[in-house]
Amino acid sequence: MEIISGDIEEAGLFLSGWLWIRGIPTNAVAKLVGIAQQARKIAADDPRKLIHSLKVGLALTLVSLFYYFQPLYSSFGVSAMWAVMTVVVVFEFSVGATLGKGLNRGLATLAAGALGLAAHHLATVTGKTCEPILIGLFVFLQAVASTFIRFFPRVKARYDYGMLIFILTFCLVSISGLRTDEILDLAQKRFSTIVIGASTCLTVSIFVYPVWAGEDLHKLVAKNIEKLGNFLEGFGREYFETANEKSHETRASMVGYKAILNSKATEESLVNFAKWEPRHGKFRYWHPWDQYLKIGTLTRECACRIDALNACLNSEMQAPLEIRRKMKEACTEMSWECSNALRELAVGIKTMTRSSPADPHMRKAESAANDLKSLLQTPMWPGSHLLDVCPAATVASLLIEIVSSTAKIADSVHELASLSKFKKPNAITPDQKENVTIIPVDNVNEGNVMIVVPHDNIESIDRSHQSSNE
Amino acid sequence: MEIISGDIEEAGLFLSGWLWIRGIPTNAVAKLVGIAQQARKIAADDPRKLIHSLKVGLALTLVSLFYYFQPLYSSFGVSAMWAVMTVVVVFEFSVGATLGKGLNRGLATLAAGALGLAAHHLATVTGKTCEPILIGLFVFLQAVASTFIRFFPRVKARYDYGMLIFILTFCLVSISGLRTDEILDLAQKRFSTIVIGASTCLTVSIFVYPVWAGEDLHKLVAKNIEKLGNFLEGFGREYFETANEKSHETRASMVGYKAILNSKATEESLVNFAKWEPRHGKFRYWHPWDQYLKIGTLTRECACRIDALNACLNSEMQAPLEIRRKMKEACTEMSWECSNALRELAVGIKTMTRSSPADPHMRKAESAANDLKSLLQTPMWPGSHLLDVCPAATVASLLIEIVSSTAKIADSVHELASLSKFKKPNAITPDQKENVTIIPVDNVNEGNVMIVVPHDNIESIDRSHQSSNE
Numbered sequence: 001m002e003i004i005s006g007d008i009e010e011a012g013l014f015l016s017g018w019l020w021i022r023g024i025p026t027n028a029v030a031k032l033v034g035i036a037q038q039a040r041k042i043a044a045d046d047p048r049k050l051i052h053s054l055k056v057g058l059a060l061t062l063v064s065l066f067y068y069f070q071p072l073y074s075s076f077g078v079s080a081m082w083a084v085m086t087v088v089v090v091f092e093f094s095v096g097a098t099l100g101k102g103l104n105r106g107l108a109t110l111a112a113g114a115l116g117l118a119a120h121h122l123a124t125v126t127g128k129t130c131e132p133i134l135i136g137l138f139v140f141l142q143a144v145a146s147t148f149i150r151f152f153p154r155v156k157a158r159y160d161y162g163m164l165i166f167i168l169t170f171c172l173v174s175i176s177g178l179r180t181d182e183i184l185d186l187a188q189k190r191f192s193t194i195v196i197g198a199s200t201c202l203t204v205s206i207f208v209y210p211v212w213a214g215e216d217l218h219k220l221v222a223k224n225i226e227k228l229g230n231f232l233e234g235f236g237r238e239y240f241e242t243a244n245e246k247s248h249e250t251r252a253s254m255v256g257y258k259a260i261l262n263s264k265a266t267e268e269s270l271v272n273f274a275k276w277e278p279r280h281g282k283f284r285y286w287h288p289w290d291q292y293l294k295i296g297t298l299t300r301e302c303a304c305r306i307d308a309l310n311a312c313l314n315s316e317m318q319a320p321l322e323i324r325r326k327m328k329e330a331c332t333e334m335s336w337e338c339s340n341a342l343r344e345l346a347v348g349i350k351t352m353t354r355s356s357p358a359d360p361h362m363r364k365a366e367s368a369a370n371d372l373k374s375l376l377q378t379p380m381w382p383g384s385h386l387l388d389v390c391p392a393a394t395v396a397s398l399l400i401e402i403v404s405s406t407a408k409i410a411d412s413v414h415e416l417a418s419l420s421k422f423k424k425p426n427a428i429t430p431d432q433k434e435n436v437t438i439i440p441v442d443n444v445n446e447g448n449v450m451i452v453v454p455h456d457n458i459e460s461i462d463r464s465h466q467s468s469n470e
Numbered sequence: 471m472e473i474i475s476g477d478i479e480e481a482g483l484f485l486s487g488w489l490w491i492r493g494i495p496t497n498a499v500a501k502l503v504g505i506a507q508q509a510r511k512i513a514a515d516d517p518r519k520l521i522h523s524l525k526v527g528l529a530l531t532l533v534s535l536f537y538y539f540q541p542l543y544s545s546f547g548v549s550a551m552w553a554v555m556t557v558v559v560v561f562e563f564s565v566g567a568t569l570g571k572g573l574n575r576g577l578a579t580l581a582a583g584a585l586g587l588a589a590h591h592l593a594t595v596t597g598k599t600c601e602p603i604l605i606g607l608f609v610f611l612q613a614v615a616s617t618f619i620r621f622f623p624r625v626k627a628r629y630d631y632g633m634l635i636f637i638l639t640f641c642l643v644s645i646s647g648l649r650t651d652e653i654l655d656l657a658q659k660r661f662s663t664i665v666i667g668a669s670t671c672l673t674v675s676i677f678v679y680p681v682w683a684g685e686d687l688h689k690l691v692a693k694n695i696e697k698l699g700n701f702l703e704g705f706g707r708e709y710f711e712t713a714n715e716k717s718h719e720t721r722a723s724m725v726g727y728k729a730i731l732n733s734k735a736t737e738e739s740l741v742n743f744a745k746w747e748p749r750h751g752k753f754r755y756w757h758p759w760d761q762y763l764k765i766g767t768l769t770r771e772c773a774c775r776i777d778a779l780n781a782c783l784n785s786e787m788q789a790p791l792e793i794r795r796k797m798k799e800a801c802t803e804m805s806w807e808c809s810n811a812l813r814e815l816a817v818g819i820k821t822m823t824r825s826s827p828a829d830p831h832m833r834k835a836e837s838a839a840n841d842l843k844s845l846l847q848t849p850m851w852p853g854s855h856l857l858d859v860c861p862a863a864t865v866a867s868l869l870i871e872i873v874s875s876t877a878k879i880a881d882s883v884h885e886l887a888s889l890s891k892f893k894k895p896n897a898i899t900p901d902q903k904e905n906v907t908i909i910p911v912d913n914v915n916e917g918n919v920m921i922v923v924p925h926d927n928i929e930s931i932d933r934s935h936q937s938s939n940e
Contacts, residue, residue, distance in 0.1 A: 042621050049621045057614035064609050064645045088638045139534050144527035151519045168558045175534045265735040308778040393863035
């Protein structure tokens with residue numbers, strides 16, 4: 001009996017051990033499949049990441065082979081190393097970041113090289129005893145000062161990498177035991193390799209599917225404003241209607257705003273990169289990048305209010321339907337018109353036109369807010385408890401705040417439009433002319449000009465006229 | 471007349487030119503004074519930044535002089551360069567960041583060196599024609615794959631620097647035109663210099679005024695919870711009392727919460743650094759660092775509600791004093807008790823004790839919230855307009871949400887306490903014994919134990935008992 005149970009135990013151990021060993025390849029395969037799926041997802045979400053990888057590979061291969069085939073190239077050459085190092089370290093995702101790092105590296109190397117040379121010279125003329133003491137002192141003082149300067153917020157944002165290279169180059173030059181003319185010779189070689197590396201990076205970065213940080217920032221800000229609009233569009237439907245089948249989809253599209261709450265760091269780094277970028281596409285030199293930060297801050301403020309509104313939507317405390325019905329018209333109008341205004345603003349940013357179509361929506365939203373206020377000014381609705389009114393009142397006042405927040409966003413977008421000279425809404429092209437009516441302006445307002453209006457959009461007088469007043 | 475005016479003009483130009491030239495030193499001095507003031511402010515706000523700069527200077531001087539005095543050191547030595555480079559690049563503000571970078575650098579150099587050697591060997595055995603093609607191919611494929619892997623979120627968070635060094639080392643080794651044994655010799659030297667550089671960094675970083683990322687994270691999370699408490703303490707006074715002289719000071723201390731809204735990035739990087747750190751102070755290995763992220767998310771959620779509340783405080787639409795007075799008691803109680811609970815939680819985190827003193831405050835806040843709900847359940851106050859009630863109702867429902875948000879924070883802090891085994895509130899020491907009374911537990915609850923209670927704090931039975939139940 002004992003023998004049998006022992007055998008069974010042994011067999012069991014053996015079996016579990018065998019299953020474990022057999023499980024290794026299965027687990028490994030499952031893990032590899034998981035990684036492959038993740039990789040495919042990353043590439044599908046943003047194909048530019050895959051393209052960037054190919055670009056880095058291209059630049060690196062070019063530089064490596066250039067040095068490999070050089071006639072002077074003998075062994076593990078220091079020069080080749082610096083070029084390869086420059087490519088690996090400088091090549092970043094966007095043109096702005098690459099250019100910023102390249103310039104930082106180049107300029108810091110020059111400045112630190114000159115200063116290091118001076119320090120080295122000063123130390124050598126004092127004689128053999130003082131030399132190491134002086135060099136140690138110079139290295140120490142320079143490292144302390146430069147490291148501390150890296151904590152200055154403005155330096156940290158734009159010149160952090162430059163300061164790092166400054167410290168490095170200064171140390172290398174000043175502790176080198178070479179004669180001044182040897183250092184100069186070496187410095188020249190070193191600098192030319194860095195220039196070769198950096199210019200390979202920049203050429204590949206700019207001419208092969210370039211990724212512009214400025215464009216990304218521009219799109220991100222527009223996208224974020226659109227997300228606010230998406231929430232508000234869904235909100236009117238969700239809060240005042242009974243749940244229907246579409247509900248799940250709508251909810252999913254509504255919570256997109258949550259990403260905005262943590263967008264500050266991304267926006268700031270994009271602005272820093274964008275400032276390095278040369279003129280490209282529709283973006284001129286001195287494009288008002290800082291204005292995007294202002295819009296971003298206002299967008300986040302609005303997203304915070306929307307988050308509170310979302311909490312009301314999911315809260316256990318809900319106003320009864322009859323109370324909601326009383327406010328329904330004004331509230332739906334407010335969220336709908338705000339949503340439209342925000343979307344028009346987003347479209348205006350994306351197409352870089354002055355988005356005055358948003359203004360009529362804003363006016364309607366503001367008048368709906370006033371309607372709501374006067375509705376609330378009527379004496380209390382009899383029979384309703386304050387506890388029932390309370391959540392509805394919260395929604396109402398949050399919506400009122402969101403309207404004023406949207407107005408602020410609209411103002412800052414208009415400011416951006418005028419600062420960066422967005423184009424006016426399209427002038428009428430010759431082939432559109434057949435479809436327009438000419439109406440005397442007296443019908444529109446007090447001016448004495450004739451205005452041409454496309455047949456299919458008489459409403460737009462209001463918009464185009466308004467934009468010309470800006 | 472003309473001559474005179476010409477003279478005057480010339481004199482004017484001369485004068486303005488002279489003033490401009492004389493202005494240069496003044497402006498330069500003003501700018502320098504500005505920079506000095508900024509530097510003093512940075513150093514005063516966080517003296518550790520100044521200490522860090524001194525530490526970097528120390529480490530760099532040590533390594534530089536070590537190589538300067540080496541007998542084998544002849545010229546601009548490659549070895550010395552690598553040690554200096556390692557110190558400059560690896561030395562970060564906190565121990566965790568330094569250790570993470572050092573390990574990344576070391577391990578990536580080893581792995582890439584081995585792979586690069588294999589690639590190099592494979593290319594050389596295929597013959598002179600195939601060699602450059604194969605090497606180019608290897609460099610390309612490796613760079614593409616590694617660059618793409620850097621986009622994986624988990625790799626980006628912890629191993630980004632390692633991947634960079636991997637690409638660099640692989641390229642350097644595989645394109646080197648050396649024989650395998652030469653490379654091995656070089657690799658050994660290179661690796662030993664990197665180890666010397668990294669260990670100098672770590673020694674200075676750990677033993678000279680260490681900055682622990684984990685400790686910073688711990689303090690930051692506690693501080694943020696405290697800031698929420700500060701707002702709520704001030705809110706009760708500000709909203710329900712008429713303005714008094716203290717108002718400005720209170721307001722200033724209240725808006726501290728705004729920094730919390732954008733704290734996500736800081737917290738995430740601190741968690742990543744903290745995970746590299748060895749056991750130190752009260753933090754063990756496998757300290758539940760991720761739990762801090764959960765608390766941080768809940769804190770930001772609460773800060774978002776508080777931001778909405780702050781908007782109510784500054785809004786133009788204000789409920790009349792008489793309405794506010796009706797809700798005053800319940801609302802003041804809610805914000806006061808929440809504020810106390812949050813502060814107790816913050817103290818609990820700071821001192822690493824189980825902060826059960828927060829629980830009675832939470833219970834009081836929750837019962838006040840119920841009081842408020844039942845107050846609101848009474849029929850409408852006659853004569854008051856809905857527009858007047860509306861802002862008050864918003865404040866009420868926001869406060870109710872904040873109470874539930876605070877309860878969530880309390881739960882997650884308790885979870886942290888049990889996960890990281892915070893100590894129980896102090897056991898009674900012998901010298902406290904004289905001041906305690908022993909009361910039978912029947913007076914407290916159904917248990918059969920005797921409980922000792924300090925004379926001066928009979929209330930605390932409730933707390934200590936409760937904590938022993940956890």
